Amino acid sequence: MRTTPAVPVPDAYPPPVETGGAAARRYHARHGSVLPAIDPAAGSAAPKHHPGTPVLPLPFPPAFPAAPGDEEPTAAVEGLGGLLALLNGVTRVDWTGAAVAAGRPVPSGGGSYPGEVYLATAAGLCHYLPSAHALELLSPADLRADLVRTLDRPPLDHPESILLITSRLDANLARYGPFGHRLQALDTGVLTGQALSLLESAGAAPVAHALFPDEELGRLLGLDPAAERVHAVVTAQTPGAFTPSAPLLRRRTARSGFEPVPMALPVLLSVLEGAAAPIPMDHAAPVDCALYVVAHRVTGLEPGCHRRDGRTGQLIPVTGDATPRGLFPPNGPGELAGFEAACAVLVTGDYESGYPGHGDRWYRRLNLRAGVIGQRIGLAAAAAGLGAGLRCDVDTPAADAVLGTHPHRTTLLAVLLGQERGSGTPSFPLLGAPGPP
Ligand SMILES: Cc1cc2nc3c(=O)[nH]c(=O)nc-3n(C[C@H](O)[C@H](O)[C@H](O)COP(=O)(O)O)c2cc1C
Structure with missing residues (x-):
């Protein structure tokens, strides 16, 4: 029986088939370059979690030994729990005009936080839960070699840790409409930048990867491609202590x-x-x-x-x-x-x-x-x-x-x-x- 190939929806984004830039151009002209119509009353989609998977709580707050000889107060955080807290965790409480809010180390368009962080190490594949500061153990298998194989340009040395930064496609669309897709790319760039800053400061020689078939990588993470896509992969060697400077903890939007x-x-x-x-x-x-x-x-x-x-x-x-x-x-x-x-x-x-x-x-x-x-x-x-x-x-x-x-x-x-x-x-x-x- 002959099947009719699916006709790509002209404005669908991300485009279902590669068009050499034509679909991205269309999206940008129609949605990405025009002021977003923001619905401030619309909430953001709930953060992702995987019901039924084992949850590994991380100690909070992470230990903060003082870095010797520093004029500025600095904090040293041992272990990957510290990395995750400083990357995407809850790091402060803000009193805003309307409410009390949990503040994060990174900004996000409209505070929607469409990005999710996954971590692959020798101990398995985990998903980070920011508000609980805990890891969901998705697989105890060491998937690093499989993940690296999907990268178009794998790192020269086998990475000790791999961070996978994804975006939930619908996380901010209720508030921003289709412009939300562009925000998602910017947001996952912010998370990627934070991962690079932290891992560089810990001497872990990080590299950010954006060249990979994201459907294949998504399959390894068990993602539904219609709901969540991998935007960036950060490979790194064994980090030393994280010594985030005081400014890293102080960063926030000048809301007033x-x-x-x-x-x-x-x-x-x-x-x-x-x-x-x-x-x-x-x-x-x-x-x-x-x-x-x-x-x-x-x-x-x-x-x-x-x-x-x-x-x-x-x-x-x-x-x-x-x-x-x-x-x-x-x-x-x-x-x-x-x-x-x-x-x-x-x-x-x-x-x-x-x-x-x-x-x-x-x-x-x-x-x-x-x-x-x-x-x-x-x-x-x-x-x-x-x-x-x-x-x-x-x-x-x-x-x-x-x-x-x-x-x-x-x-x-x-x-x-x-x-x-x-x-x-x-x-x-x-x-x-x-x-x-
Ligand atoms: C890509 C991006 C775009 C943003 N655009 C705006 C904006 O147009 N107007 C605005 O007031 N804040 C904007 N923000 C700031 C966010 O609203 C802010 O980061 C978020 O509410 C979290 O607060 P915090 O940065 O104090 O942690 C943007 C942030 C990001 C990352």
């Missing part, structure tokens, strides 16, 4: 806004340097994710848009009359935050450069990369004592108009920087106090 006061150029340059360091990934971007600064109140820097020169680290003027406020739609929350902020950093990329080599997957890979850079900006800002806010609610055509004459370069993510207003949202750290005792 910014004091309209200037920041100094050297501080901005140090944040950009932290963000622009090479990303240990299994592929190079055909065109780099250039960083632009739209300055408003930066002492020593003319207002307007500047491009960061990747070679020298200097800021080159591009457009004179751009303001952070003008990057956001009028009368929205972004406009006020943009007005108050000292500057906006724009993480940009080029979709067209990657479709010929990567096909539709390039869309996700580029946004993943932007998420890594966004996470680094957040950490570097916290280290510099600045408030920061990652934002996807920019008016993309308005933001792209200030970038100059690059034909396909577009804004992937904006980060507002400045001095956080007042004392900010009251917050109680759960993993050691990141400040003088």
